[in-house]
Amino acid sequence: MTPIQMTFSTMFLLGLMGLTFHRTHLLSALLCLESMMLSLFLATSLWALQLSTINIATVPMLLLAFSACEASSGLALLVATARTHGSDHMQNLNLLQC
């Protein structure tokens, strides 16, 4: 594996682990999701640049547009959580807990 491929793969896995082991705040989980999207943007841009397949350069742009959609939906959920529960602490989100 080349070093640059290792870098963005590791970035993706680190973001995934940060999302999985989210501890207190919902917002830190959303920020780890953003870091995963960032690593995917890096990966697809490097695909377009290194292999000289320049039509693939549309993929990072569209990825960015849809990741903005997803980030805004996540932040809307955060605002709704802050409105009903008072903060975005994860341990307060226990309505479905038995």
Add this chain to the structure above:
Amino acid sequence: MSYLVCVLLFGLMVGSVGVASNPSPYFAAMGLVMVSGVGCGVLICFGGSFLPLVFFLIYLGGMMVEFAFSAALSAEPYPYGWGNRSVKMYVAAYVLGVGCAWKVLLGKWSGFWGGILDESGELLVLRGDMMGVAAMHDVGGWILVLGGLGLLLTLFVVLELVRGVSRGGLRTV
């Protein structure tokens, strides 16, 4: 030049470890700022001109502004810092994991770490990635329309999510 790529890749790793093990969302946002700046540098080193600018602008000017406002919304008066014990354990675990993965998978790599791959061999104003993005407007017109419709839909989704219990205008939090 390949040493610069080494340093930038190391910066990417440090920023990602910082985002994944953040003590508080403020520090995660700071880590994302660092990762997007250094990632812009990596893409420049590999020959891009437009995509690094998009990366920098959209992530810093777009996403981070949103996340900064949301962090101010869900703020707590005394956030944890980097010296917190559980945060240090997470940082150590992630650094150890990354180090082991690099040693195992990249231990035998002896080639160069990065260099500018340039096909044309001359100075150009319009480089490859800008032409690729222009293709999104040319042959990829329908996907652009679809993306625009998706963004419009997301606007309505967000407005519906933050509407609140009472059927009225947006309340203050």
